[in-house]
Amino acid sequence: MKRVFLDGLGRLPVVRDVEVPEITDEEVLIKVKVASICNLTDVHTIEGTHPPHHVWAEGYLRTPAHAWPAPLGHESAGEVVKVGKYAAREFAPGDRVCTIHASETMSEYVKARPEWLAKLPDSVSYEEASPIELLSWVNILVEDTVRPGTVVAILGQGSSGLMATQCAKVAGARRIIVSDPVREKRELALKLGADIALDPTSQDIVKEIERLTDGKGVDTVVECAGIPDTIRICTQLVRKREPHLGGTRPGTIAVFGACWDPVPFDFFELHFKGAHVVTAGATTLGYTKAGLQRGVDLVASGQIKMRPLLTHKFYIDDVAEAFKLLMEKREPAVKVLIVPDKEYFDHVRLGD
Structure with missing residues (x-):
């Protein structure tokens, strides 16, 4: 499968083939439909002013030497394709979900724990759901x-x-x-x-x-x-x-x-x-499953409009161009989407 990595400071992301993740009994495997670039965290990781997300999640405030190569992406939405026996209490194959905490979401597949996921109603598209993190x-x-x-x-x-x-x-x-x-x-x-x-x-x-x-x-x-x-x-x-x-x-x-x-x-x-x-x-519920569910509810109810923020989309193979767009500020961009699922790419609808 394809996954996006950053090999070091000042470099553009690259796509590599890696094995599909194996999951434990407590985990869920997700086919990522849409991931989105965090304009500050992901771009600042390249510039050296924010540690890569996977080591930040481990508690590092500065980038340690072992951070590279760093998998990119922590905003995503997709479809559950496999569940561990304990995770099956809450999720099943076919469930539509968005993620929080997952640190390798610019991938065709990503694994996550149930407490990192919220289910999506049919009224919320994958592209609208990806930035709910x-x-x-x-x-x-x-x-x-x-x-x-x-x-x-x-x-x-x-x-x-x-x-x-x-x-x-x-x-x-x-x-x-x-x-x-x-x-x-x-x-x-x-x-x-x-x-x-x-x-x-x-x-x-x-x-x-x-x-x-x-x-x-x-x-x-x-x-x-x-x-x-x-x-x-x-x-x-x-x-x-x-x-x-x-x-x-x-x-x-x-x-x-x-x-x-x-x-x-x-x-x-x-x-x-x-x-x-x-x-x-x-904050009380920031970066928690309850906070994630609250975000889903706000988008589903129409109180928060996500689609107007979606300005650009790129297939995963073109991820370097997506980052260049943001870093060079060639044109106004708000939320830039990375789409690992080629079949879904044409279905991704940007801002109205």
């Missing part, structure tokens, strides 16, 4: 930090930011202000629920949000860009707690973007404002 993280972070009737700023409108925008709407945010340097992404954000879309290349985000909130700041800042410039300004954007006005809840900085570089920020401002900081890894 990402949605499961984003949504729980938003659910934990955005309350009904609040004002939210979301920095970055890539795939995670566009999901966060929709999740904030579902959570009941009264006003959603987003920022992104790419015009097409700002326009898409407005279609998906944002009220105001700012351009950081021509507007001062801090001053604009200060103006839009009458100098108060926002209740929650959701950082989805994962770069020092956006993380740094979060303390400036979040509102100050006013306990003398009746014990108001503190403002919240929700950090989703994974940033390798050190980020200087004004700690006294954070301290003075009495704000909370919540990272994606500190």
